[in-house]
């Protein structure tokens with residue numbers, strides 16, 4: 001017990017110890033309007049439709065003590081039925097197409113769909129393959145795109161923050 | 173103990189009828205075997221006590237348009253020295269049957285189903301001919317790796333259902349999980365049959381993420397496909413891109429400078445470090461020990477930020493190139509890397525003692541998800557999972573690549589095959605990787621960081637390469653096509669071999685322990701599904 005406390009005291013607070021992100025590509029006013037109800041709390045369900053797993057790892061990194069996304073009221077929901085937003089990664093494979101449609105249907109309205117990573121935005125290096133039917137916006141309407149291969153966690157945070165910022169702070 | 177050429181000579185003596193040709197390519201003896209006699213020969217090779225050949229890779233090549241034939245190839249590693257021995261058999265264009273070796277060698281089961289799906293060649297005598305990669309909604313007759321199948325074809329849909337293996341009886345019920353899971357992980361489907369608490373059977377159904385990577389490789393030129401290799405399994409960026417580069421370098425006869433070899437080892441060990449740290453944390457988290465998870469997440473993040481500072485990518489992307497590496501690491505950066513790792517090693521050692529002082533944690537780990545050495549051997553299990561079950565195999569030692577002929581890893585080996593053993597292997601490897609990186613810093617030679625190609629490969633030339641990624645042995649087979657293009661690229665992530673084994677490791681455990689067991693394997697879905 002003593003050892004654990006000592007370790008915690010020695011480590012201190014690490015939250016926020018990361019390089020700043022490049023300015024995010026702005027979200028559209030419609031998307032910001034849609035995100036209005038979720039300013040204080042946003043439950044996110046992540047759907048992998050054939051990514052290389054790097055985008056997932058960066059989503060997971062958001063939950064580590066350095067980024068600690070929960071402090072912004074963002075939490076990861078275990079089921080689409082509890083989610084306000086779907087974060088979709090990957091180029092939508094032929095085998096995952098149906099699962100994506102199902103998840104979209106199961107997520108209650110109002111909902112936001114976020115395409116995370118180049119794959120989700122434009123199929124990336126997998127574009128054109130017989131096994132790929134994406135990108136994501138061919139299957140479900142997308143509100144926010146976060147490009148990058150993969151986008152850094154700080155960039156994801158920034159994009160989410162920008163999406164959910166109140167009008168005053170975006171204007172200033 | 174036999175080396176590969178002695179083994180080849182022995183096989184030729186024993187089966188003069190069956191073997192129709194011999195050759196040796198890049199030091200690997202190669203025997204051509206009559207199609208009907210393949211099972212006989214491989215059975216001998218697999219079971220003879222002083223050969224103990226284990227199947228490393230099984231794949232097919234469509235030689236059209238150059239020649240109207242298919243070829244099925246079998247790569248074996250001989251047990252003692254882990255030398256490679258290659259067998260192959262030709263199938264004419266019309267004959268679409270080959271003899272299954274699965275009844276003799278368990279490890280062949282997924283490979284043969286894969287060949288059937290991708291080439292439409294049928295493994296006669298295979299006990300399980302259900303589809304593997306092409307889920308049931310794929311139309312009949314779509315075999316993507318046949319040369320007459322266009323890479324960008326739009327597939328239609330048909331109706332069909334996968335037939336799971338059922339156990340029937342009083343009180344037996346099925347629990348389906350996936351493909352979409354509760355955490356942020358990749359898609360895969362698991363179907364448990366349980367009676368009460370204990371799992372009687374698990375069936376893994378994967379390939380949801382099949383993106384057609386091997387076909388995409390065939391659209392590229394040898395020198396250009398590194399970015400695709402990096403994205404086979406994003407967490408293994410270096411492992412896959414290095415294995416790809418090595419195979420191409422053998423084809424192009426590039427001499428990779430020593431400095432580049434050292435830097436490759438450096439990047440590979442950094443990748444091993446951040447992944448193993450993440451896994452140690454995740455295993456603890458699945459026993460609800462969030463404290464260790466938080467500490468490991470913090471250390472992992474430090475390494476990823478370090479990667480970002482020295483290479484411009486948290487996943488070390490764009491560092492490998494055919495012929496060497498794209499970026500040099502300055503003396504100052506090397507100092508920074510070692511400084512950070514010194515701190516992390518101390519930090520991590522403290523955490524280790526906290527973890528093992530916690531009896532309620534270790535109690536969850538011990539005797540959970542045991543994979544016995546026998547089952548591991550039968551499935552040809554490799555990598556971290558294999559070493560935790562007594563399979564003494566590590567490409568860095570057995571077939572040194574990059575700088576591992578001069579900086580030698582200590583192979584972590586445990587025998588119990590439970591979650592704890594897999595955790596221990598990772599912990600030992602974290603310390604060893606840090607030691608290797610210190611050694612690289614001291615020994616790094618001066619010189620250029622990339623070599624020039626010295627040769628144009630002829631169509632039909634091929635090369636094999638192996639890399640010990642953080643999960644285990646990654647294999648690439650690359651065959652050159654016309655004017656510098658890729659004719660065939662077979663990718664084998666260690667996950668493909670280890671997934672079937674997890675079905676055995678969970679038997680007798682309870683479902684709540686499955687996430688823990690799965691995490692302790694931590695296999696890739698993307699690298700498996702291709």
Ligand code: SF4
Nearest residue numbers: 051052117118119149
């Ligand atoms: S965008 Fe890049 S990192 Fe993300 S899944 Fe696609 S290939 Fe991987």
